Each structure stands twice: as C-alpha cells, then as structure tokens.
Amino acid sequence: MAEIELRGITKIFDKKVRAVNDVSLTIADEEFMVLLGPSGCGKTTLMRMIAGLEYPEAGRVVIGDRDVTDLPPRKRDISMVFQSYAVFPHLTVFDNIAFGLKMQKVNKAEIRRRTEEAAGLVQLSPYLDRYSAQLSGGQRQRVAVARAIVMEPSVLLMDEPLSNLDALLRLNFRAELKRLVADLKTTTIYVTHDQIEAMSLGDRIAVMREGQIVQCGTPMEVYEHPATEFVGGFLGSPPMNFLRVRLETVDGQPRAMLGDHGLPAPATLVDHGSRDVLLGIRAENIEAIPLEGGAAHDGLVSQTLVVELLGSQMLVTGEIGDQQIKVLVRADAPIRAGDALLLRPEADKLRWFDAESGRSIAGSATG
Amino acid sequence: MSTVSQQPDSDDGFRSPRQARGRRHMLGRAGLYVLATILALWVLFPIYLITITAFSPRDVVREYPKRVIPDEFSIDSMDFFVNSTGVLPSLWNSVLVAVITLILSTVIGAPAGYALARFVFRGRDPYRLIILSTRAFPIVILSIPLAVTFLSWGIYDSIWAVALMHTALAMPFTVLITSSIFVSVPHDLEEAALTLGCTPLQAFLRVVMPLALPGLAAASIFTFVLSWNEVFAAVILTLQERTLPAQVLATLTSSPPHFRFAAAWFMLAPSLIFIFLIRRYLLGLWGRVSR
Numbered sequence: 001m002a003e004i005e006l007r008g009i010t011k012i013f014d015k016k017v018r019a020v021n022d023v024s025l026t027i028a029d030e031e032f033m034v035l036l037g038p039s040g041c042g043k044t045t046l047m048r049m050i051a052g053l054e055y056p057e058a059g060r061v062v063i064g065d066r067d068v069t070d071l072p073p074r075k076r077d078i079s080m081v082f083q084s085y086a087v088f089p090h091l092t093v094f095d096n097i098a099f100g101l102k103m104q105k106v107n108k109a110e111i112r113r114r115t116e117e118a119a120g121l122v123q124l125s126p127y128l129d130r131y132s133a134q135l136s137g138g139q140r141q142r143v144a145v146a147r148a149i150v151m152e153p154s155v156l157l158m159d160e161p162l163s164n165l166d167a168l169l170r171l172n173f174r175a176e177l178k179r180l181v182a183d184l185k186t187t188t189i190y191v192t193h194d195q196i197e198a199m200s201l202g203d204r205i206a207v208m209r210e211g212q213i214v215q216c217g218t219p220m221e222v223y224e225h226p227a228t229e230f231v232g233g234f235l236g237s238p239p240m241n242f243l244r245v246r247l248e249t250v251d252g253q254p255r256a257m258l259g260d261h262g263l264p265a266p267a268t269l270v271d272h273g274s275r276d277v278l279l280g281i282r283a284e285n286i287e288a289i290p291l292e293g294g295a296a297h298d299g300l301v302s303q304t305l306v307v308e309l310l311g312s313q314m315l316v317t318g319e320i321g322d323q324q325i326k327v328l329v330r331a332d333a334p335i336r337a338g339d340a341l342l343l344r345p346e347a348d349k350l351r352w353f354d355a356e357s358g359r360s361i362a363g364s365a366t367g
Numbered sequence: 368m369s370t371v372s373q374q375p376d377s378d379d380g381f382r383s384p385r386q387a388r389g390r391r392h393m394l395g396r397a398g399l400y401v402l403a404t405i406l407a408l409w410v411l412f413p414i415y416l417i418t419i420t421a422f423s424p425r426d427v428v429r430e431y432p433k434r435v436i437p438d439e440f441s442i443d444s445m446d447f448f449v450n451s452t453g454v455l456p457s458l459w460n461s462v463l464v465a466v467i468t469l470i471l472s473t474v475i476g477a478p479a480g481y482a483l484a485r486f487v488f489r490g491r492d493p494y495r496l497i498i499l500s501t502r503a504f505p506i507v508i509l510s511i512p513l514a515v516t517f518l519s520w521g522i523y524d525s526i527w528a529v530a531l532m533h534t535a536l537a538m539p540f541t542v543l544i545t546s547s548i549f550v551s552v553p554h555d556l557e558e559a560a561l562t563l564g565c566t567p568l569q570a571f572l573r574v575v576m577p578l579a580l581p582g583l584a585a586a587s588i589f590t591f592v593l594s595w596n597e598v599f600a601a602v603i604l605t606l607q608e609r610t611l612p613a614q615v616l617a618t619l620t621s622s623p624p625h626f627r628f629a630a631a632w633f634m635l636a637p638s639l640i641f642i643f644l645i646r647r648y649l650l651g652l653w654g655r656v657s658r
C-alpha cells in the first residue's frame with residue numbers, strides 16, 4: 001500500500017540508446033496504472049527500474065516515503081510477475097508460491113496458510129504438488145501471480161503477464177486479474193502493448209513512446225481526448241481516423257474543408273495559425289448515410305472501398321479524395337463496396353491536431 | 368503418360384532447381400556418412416582389438432592373424448595387471464589427482480563461466496578466445512619450468528603438483544562448458560528470485576545451482592576423464608607418486624604384451640563411458656564457441 005513517485009528517470013543503454021528519457025510519474029496508493037506502448041518504447045525498462053532490476057542513469061524512484069533508487073529488489077517491498085512467468089522448474093507449485101515467504105523466514109504454519117490462501121485465489125489448490133513442466137501455460141501464469149501476491153507487497157509489478165496466453169484464456173484471465181487486484185487494493189503497475197488490456201484494466205493509462213510518457217490519464221480521457229495523433233492511432237480498434245483538412249472561413253464561420261465538403265470548426269482553431277490541421281474522429285462516432293443524388297452540406301462524401309463484417313458491427317473503409325476513413329456501422333446497414341456515403345461525424349467527438357507536430361490543439365476540444 | 372501434362376515431371380528428365388538442390392544435398396549427405404563411417408572404424412577398430420585381447424587368455428595375444436571374433440573369455444590378463452606392483456597405489460593416486468583437479472577447476476572455473484554467461488563486459492569475446500587458446504600452449508614447454516617451480520615450492524613429486532597442472536589444463540573446458548550451462552538457465556528465474564527476497568548469492572545457490580547441477584556434473588566428469596588420461600605432465604612432475612598412466616608408461620617397456628593390453632583397456636574404458644554420458648554437453652560447448 002504505497003504511492004510511487006518517479007522523478008526524472010532516465011535509462012541509457014550502451015552509452016547512447018535512451019530507453020527511458022526523463023520520465024516523471026506519480027502513481028497513487030491503490031491505483032492500477034498501465035504503462036502502454038509499442039515494443040521498444042521503454043515501458044518494460046521503466047518497470048524494471050521500479051523493481052530494482054535496472055539502475056537508472058538519472059532520476060529517483062520513491063515508493064511510499066522511501067527513496068528506493070539505491071536499494072536492491074529485495075528491499076523495495078515489491079513483487080513482480082514476469083512475462084515468461086519465471087516459474088522455478090525445480091520446485092513444486094507450493095514451493096514456488098512459498099519461495100518468497102521462506103526467504104523472509106516466515107514460520108512454517110504461516111507459510112502454509114498464506115500459500116494455500118494465495119493458491120486458492122488463483123484456483124491452483126488442486127495443483128500444489130505439481131512441477132512447472134506438468135502445468136499448462138495458464139496455470140503457470142497463475143503460479144506467477146500467486147507467487148507475487150502471497151508476499152503482500154506494497155507494489156505489484158506485472159510485465160505483460162497475459163501476452164503468452166492464447167486469446168480466450170487471456171480474455172478470461174483479464175477479468176479475473178481485475179477482480180483479484182481490486183480486492184487486494186495493492187498499488188499496481190502493469191506493462192502491456194495491448195490497448196484493450198490497458199483500457200479494460202487500468203485506473204489510469206500512461207501511453208509511452210520512444211522512452212517518454214506521451215499522455216497519462218483515465219482510459220476514457222486517453223481514448224476520447226488523445227494528446228497526440230500517435231495516442232489516437234495507438235488506442236482503439238480500428239485506430240482513430242485522421243483527415244488532413246484545410247481551415248476556411250465561409251460566411252463568417254470557420255469551416256474545415258475537405259475537397260468540396262466541409263464541417264463546422266471551432267472558432268478557437270482559427271487562432272492556431274496554420275490553415276492545415278488534422279481532424280481526428282473515431283470510427284464509431286460517424287454516421288454513415290447512403291448518398292442519394294442531392295448535394296450534401298454538413299458532412300463528407302466518401303466512396304466505399306471495402307466492407308468487413310465484424311459480427312456485431314460492420315467496418316466500412318471509404319475514401320475521401322485520397323484519404324482513407326474507417327466507419328463502424330450496424331451489421332445490417334445496407335452498404336456495399338462502391339457505394340457513395342454521406343459521413344456525418346458527431347460534432348462533439350471531433351478532435352483537432354496540429355498537422356506538423358501531431359499534437360492536440362489546445363482549447364479545440366468541443367466535447 | 369498419354370494424358371497431357373503441363374507440369375514438369377521428375378521422370379521426364381526435367382529437373383527443377385529444388386530437385387537439383389535436393390539431389391546434391393543427398394550426395395553430400397551420403398559422402399558425409401561414408402567419411403564418418405571410415406573415421407569411426409579408424410577409432411573403433413583398435414579399441415575393439417584391445418578389448419578382445421585384454422579379455423582373452425594370455426597366449427592369444429601373440430597369435431597371428433588375429434581372430435576378429437574371440438572364442439575364449441578370460442580375465443587372467445586383467446587380474447595380472449591389477450595385482451602388479453605399483454598399479455593399485457597409482458590407481459589411488461590417479462583418483463586423488465582427478466578429484467582434486469575436479470574440485471579446484473570447478474571452484475575456479477565455474478564463476479568465470481558464470482561471468483561469461485551473465486555479464487556483458489568489455490573484452491568478453493577476446494577473454495573467451497584467450498581461455499580457449501591456452502589449450503594450444505604446448506605442455507612440453509610448460510612442464511620443465513613448472514617442474515623447477517614445483518621443486519622450489521616443495522610439492523614436486525606429489526599428487527598436488529599433478530593436480531595443479533591438470534587444473535590448468537582443464538580450466539578452458541570448465542570455463543566454457545559451465546558458461547554454456549549457465550546460459551541455458553533463464554535469467555528471468557534469477558531475477559524473479561531477486562524480487563522474491565534473495566540476495567544475488569542466494570538467487571545463485573537456490574535457483575541457478577539446482578538447475579545447472581546436471582550440466583555441472585557432466586562438466587566435472589569431463590574434467591575427471593581429462594585428468595585420468597593425462598600422462599605427459601604426470602610423468603614429468605612425479606617420480607614415486609605416479610598416477611596410473613604414468614605408472615603404465617614407466618613399466619610399459621619391461622612388461623609382457625598381455626599386461627599392456629590389459630593396461631590399455633583399463634585406461635580406456637572409464638573415458639569411453641564418461642564421454643558417452645556427457646557427449647550432449649560437449650556438443651553444446653562447441654556450438655557456443657563457434658558462434
């Protein structure tokens with residue numbers, strides 16, 4: 001039970017590669033923080049520095065009230081679940097889970113009680129006498145989790161714990177993990193490259209790219225108001241649509257023009273300076289209407305390229321000029337490849353980004 | 368073949384590049400097997416002759432032509448050899464020297480192997496190469512100065528002198544084999560132990576060692592065999608306290624043929640058995656070095 005504070009953490013590999021670059025982040029007590037990013041963004045390295053398995057070139061790691069930067073892992077009151085699970089092959093499930101308690105010289109009865117309790121939490125009770133080689137991948141995963149939570153650490157670290165499981169198992173275990181961690185109330189840091197995992201598990205998500213945190217916020221904040229084009233594109237499936245539009249003033253009103261068609265743009269955008277901006281809109285926030293003859297004003301016209309049925313919904317890929325746009329519509333919508341569509345994005349879901357830097361344009365959010 | 372077929376058929380003389388490559392591959396493999404068979408015979412046939420002669424009655428030794436399939440079995444020669452003067456004490460010396468060598472080389476070499484396996488340090492690859500190249504240094508040149516040094520230390524003509532020499536000889540293998548063993552123990556396991564309250568030493572003893580133990584056992588058997596078979600240094604560095612190979616060599620010229628065969632077999636058998644047991648780890652060793 002502790003707050004974690006990272007102050008200006010930098011990790012440099014081989015004297016030149018900045019794996020983590022001046023990262024500062026505060027994780028509240030009992031919070032579930034997800035570090036999300038593509039592979040190589042430094043998220044695992046950042047976690048390993050919190051665990052004490054890597055030493056930062058600069059910056060401090062504070063857990064609770066203690067500066068633990070110079071302490072070895074065993075003195076940090078943390079537990080870690082490894083991506084490979086790292087279940088000791090020469091020990092039984094029981095001895096794996098009890099390993100940390102034995103190191104702490106907890107008395108035997110207590111070890112037995114706590115180990116059995118932890119095993120029960122992850123449904124491993126029938127397997128306590130088995131060895132790692134006799135377990136399935138999902139069971140090994142459970143051993144790794146039980147081994148970490150049995151320590152009752154201040155901080156629970158999980159490095160892509162679900163990435164080696166198959167899809168169905170992952171879905172089940174995700175929900176189980178969420179319940180488990182919510183019950184334990186342990187401050188948790190969870191590393192993943194899977195945006196769905198991040199959205200579903202995290203109290204907050206820190207999106208990382210190239211060794212830095214690009215945005216940190218609740219899943220809804222990050223999803224709805226991405227700070228950069230990268231975040232909008234990384235979260236969500238399909239990723240956020242980005243359209244390059246041109247700002248013009250029509251009848252005294254600012255409009256974002258795409259070819260002959262346009263959408264109303266917020267007045268604040270005009271102050272931004274550049275006339276070329278990126279319009280971000282999520283696929284599920286666009287209404288698609290089959291275009292019948294008449295000219296359309298408030299909306300964009302697209303030519304449908306591909307229609308993919310996803311089961312509950314249908315994903316329509318269209319083209320506006322030379323730019324692609326993806327729209328999610330009802331599965332039974334009467335749309336076929338080649339159809340012309342009038343697309344009407346929900347006005348309060350429009351997001352505006354600087355075309356050069358990809359950064360969200362401040363004050364432009366209308367929602 | 369009356370039906371029209373547009374597809375090239377392997378029967379009609381047309382060969383696709385893949386088939387041509389396949390055929391060449393087959394030829395290459397066949398050649399390899401022939402060579403391997405010749406090499407194996409080259410090594411195995413003398414071993415076979417030694418074995419049957421060692422276990423035949425003593426008068427068979429001088430027989431010519433040799434019988435390929437023996438018709439009599441006898442342990443007279445072996446019995447005679449084992450009970451000859453000096454054989455049992457030298458056998459005991461050999462065992463002692465081998466055990467000391469094994470302990471010393473493991474205690475000194477395994478940490479080096481661990482360092483090579485786990486840590487990235489400047490000059491790691493040259494270090495690996497230098498370790499191996501010490502093997503190329505001729506013992507002949509090394510032995511005389513060593514004999515002088517050991518004389519001044521007062522350990523000349525003792526099992527310690529031979530054991531020290533053998534430790535030096537075994538060191539490259541110990542370091543490289545143990546390093547390949549430690550590499551095969553996932554680093555994650557060690558790190559998991561660190562996060563679970565272990566000091567680095569505890570993590571090594573509680574997690575790495577139990578997992579490395581079978582491999583380490585194999586490596587130590589290899590060291591044992593190396594020491595068991597080594598004769599040159601043993602002869603140079605001892606006069607009375609001879610190891611078995613040195614004893615055999617010293618008495619070879621003055622002993623009857625069946626004694627020689629029995630001695631040869633006695634020296635040969637343990638090595639063969641041990642090398643057979645650990646060959647998997649040896650392959651692993653060379654795989655790593657050539658990388």
